[in-house]
Amino acid sequence: MYRPISCREISEALIHIRNLYRRDTPKNERKALVDERREAVIRDLLSNLARTSEHPTLKTLLDVFETCQLTLEGAHRLFGYDLRSIREYDFQLNGGRTHIFESYPFERDLPIDLPARFASHAAFDSDAPLRDLVREWHAAVPIRTLESDAWEHPGTFYVHVGTEDSIGSSIPPGSMALVEPVADVETMSPNPRRIYLLQFGNGYRCSQCLVSRGRLLLLGSDRIYRGRENFAHPGSVRIAGRIRMFAMSLPMPEYSRLYSLPDSRQPAALILPWEHASRDRLLATKRKRFRRTKEEELFVSGFLRQELCAKLSARSERRYRSATSSDPHVNALIHLSVASMARYTDALRAGSSWLSDEGRFSLEALLGASRLEDAAAAGRNVDPPDPPDVWQARRSEFGGWPPLLSLKFPQHQSPA
Secondary structure: EOOOOOOHHHHEEEEEHHHHHHHOOOOOHHHHHHHHHHHHHHHHHHHHHOOOOOOOEHHHHHHHHOOEEEEHHHHHOOOOOOOOOHHHHHHHHOOOOOEOOOOOOOOOOOOEEEEEEEOOHHHOOOOHHHHEEEEEEEHHHHHHHHOOOOOOOOOOOOEEEEOOOOOOOHHHHOEEEEEOOOOHHHHHHOOOOOEEEEEEOOEEEOOOOEOOOOEEEEOOOOOOOOOEEEOOOOEEEEEEEEEEEEEEEOOOOOOOOOOOOOOOOOOOOOOOOOOOOOHHHHHHHHHHHHHOOOHHHHHHHHHHHHHOOOOOOOOHHHHOOOOOOOOHHHHHHHHHHHHHEEEEHHHHHHOOOOOOOOOOOOOHHHHHHHHHHHHHOOOOOOOOEEOOOHHHHHHHHHEEEOOOHHHHHHEEEEOO
16 A cells, blocks of 8 residues: 655656646646646745655645646655555455445546447346447547546445445445435435435435334344334434445455444444545544454554554544644555545545546656647547447436446456
């Protein structure tokens, strides 16, 4: 997750990026002010690199991110952080609990294949190999292309079904499920044939359910489930979204430690991660929802201390779960996010630190360019697949093209 980067490497990268922008003549006053700001940020950072901690503050990283127009992943990679590892370590440390996980494709220029032409509707009436369903592909398209309404359903997110806390779940433990938002009217009268992501004060559950007379009744598929099966609604449970599809490993592993959601004397508020107004509230709520034993806390802290090459004290953790004017160091925020089962992107958004990578350059694109125009040429958009009616039918069924599928299998075309 972290590899120490020498001051020399960072300096050389910053000087190269600065020279790219210097060759690009400002076209208006606003751009000239942006150029001045960039020059000041890079100058100050170059002057202070040798005297600063190996881990930058979040403010320092975001100054570089903003002024150099780097992607979030690019700004972190400059200082030695590999954001792609967050998902792997999240599953390793938090896989026992059902939780919303980080699905953002940080590597924005990752070349992927996307369908250009589908087969006819009839081809989808029965199971078939992918090569029989997609007749033509767009090759080597940057994965950032998927961040548009043409390819994915706005508001969707992913949940990991816990390998321990999911007894009674309608989806197998260890699965990854795509969740789509639902209208208020459906949250008050859910379809008992659909599977929903339910948020409780002490965790999440993927289950069929129905609502009657102010109570939500779980319709679990596991007959041995003996836990409490109905809850005040709204009040004790929230329908966070509808499960559109899910994927699991085959052959399906057996998990012997399945249990219901743990009891909680102080349940967390029923609020979704992106609805928090501040980072400290996000982290505090996550910690309250996903209680750990003392042994678990020690293991997680030790693991992250080794991977991030720094120790975050219990006192510092408490400080960042309360209102504070200080920004954490980058390694501390990654630590807090993973330990709290919070998505790193939510931790940044809640702190008003980051919203989008749109129009930004990857670090590799800038370092490999001799002119700014060369880096800009790395972007590429493609139209959704033909025929349009077949694509719309697939969107209605699956909610769009899943980015996690492209992250796992970037190349889909069969070799010639």
